[in-house]
Amino acid sequence: MIKTAAWLAAALVLANPAASAQTYPSKPITLVIPFAAGGSNDIIGRAIGKKLTEAWGQPVVVENRSGAGGLIGSSDVAAAAPDGYTLLLVSSTFTINPAIRKSMPFDTTRDFAPVAFIARSPLLLVASTSLAVKSAKELIALAKSRPGQITYASAGPGSINQIAAELIALSAGVKLMHVPYRGGAPALNDLIGGHVDVYVSSLPQVLQLAQSGKANALAVTSVKRTPLLPDVPTLDEAGLTGFDLSSWWGIVGPAGMPADVVNALNAQIGKMLASPELITPLANEGAEAATMTPQQFGELMRMETERWIKVAREAHISID
Template identity: 45%
Template sequence: MSIRMIAGWCAGFVCTLLPFGANAQTEPRYPIKPVRLLVGFAPGGGSDILSRAVGQKLTERWGQPVVTDNRAGAGGTIAMELAAKAVPDGYTLLVVSGSQLTNAALVTRVPYDIQATFAPITQMTSQPYVLLAHPSLPVKSVKELIALAKSKPGALNYGSSGTGSSAHLGMELFKDVAKVDMVHVPYKGAGQAMIDLMSGQVQLLLASAISAMPQVKARRLKALGVTSSKRSGLLPDLPAIAEAGLTGYSVVGWYGLVAPAHTPPAIVQHINHQIAQILGSPDIREKLAADGIESAPGTPTQFRETITHEIEKWTKLVASSGMKL
């Protein structure tokens, strides 16, 4: 082979490599500095615990600190506003719940379009609620509860963790689908509502599995059903409320992760894949299951559809029922 041929071959080979080298140089590396996970509630709550667990795993994977930043207040909207105004570069993310977004849209009425302001990354968890009754209430099933409520319109009451909360909206949906009338008793938090349910001050309550089941096992309260459309794999012995003939009844709490709108799609996809792997790990799944929560990662598109469906669903219910929020 002549020197001229070798030189030509080498030149051609180098040229074929140049596009790949250029792509490697222009492709953004992420992350190259600490990442902030905004949480709209105080330390110790569900979103905070999830944020810290996932953040630790991301720190180990990325070699960069992933720090939970609690900005409690106004039903989570303070953290939402901070995230909305953040630079869309992937270094400020927001852990959100379904009730937080619904509350912002219907109760607080934030002055911006939630769906246009944030880029969905992934849903992370799914959690049905448990319909609890005080032992003095003479019912053993959802069907019996509906029959009792219809025989005594306005006589039964239910507590909630506050106006516009998932517990409130979930029971209003129950009233709408079952065609019954009950009185809402709002509290400033789920803890006080649970205390008054156990003392008999209120008769019914939707609560998370982790707070409900210890009281059920101790026979302080009765569990009538779960709010998911079908039985929960974590509570297989409890019937779904929909099984009582309430077709379409489904209320499921969830946590997810969003970024400011216009965050580069490549970064959104990268975070999505990382979260999916983390939530699929046995230790995280076991930790969540112990709290009555299932891991439920999906694509950004699926998460956007979930957010859209939730906001439309509750907006329609509020409008049709005339409830005060």
């Protein structure tokens, strides 16, 4: 009798995780966005939260916990219970931070569980109209003839603008001069004014300038052209074979989440990506939805982190 009771107790313990996953979600989910309201992370995160609420009938509470380049909100999620009820919207910054900071409050690989990939968007390499180049090939040739004299703007040290520009320079074997600004707006103002030569930006930030001719679109950073600028070649076409760089978004949770909860979230988010409510905000960011398994998403984040650590080391990028 005692043995039977012990066996039943053990069976119940083993059954609990599966039972909880089968009834997931049974209470509200918190989706943390580690940046301020209004930006692309906020727009995409809120669209995901709204669709999850509709699909599962449980509220998804979106919370903006900004600060320290995304570290504050990310740290909160890393320390949360790994039960699937606290999630984090991540973007390219998530994998750039370990490269540009000497110390981190968490390990992006060890302390988080990859859940679902959402979308990716190429960056756009643009040049001032006062610079005598019309293509990425011409820019690379000019930079080789004038090492360290071609200037590029960024939204600040450690920004994706800087690290992307340095990756392009390293890939092309050229040296560019960094001119940091306090945000993208002043950087673009000086690009238009001819005070700085080039800028690597998200598509929405420079699309109108490129289409109006106020800046010259030289190349997109993805392996295929973007439908938004079909006549603009890729860097691969410009001679940087295999060059592929995109900003991206995804969902992670604390490490140790039950696999079936992760899989349930991954499947549901994957279904939602074809809905107009998500296609529209993604398109506004120049992004295309894409699905990955949690394992594939985890591998992407690992490879991105390693790439940025290498670039930051070679280009001496650090914000600490």
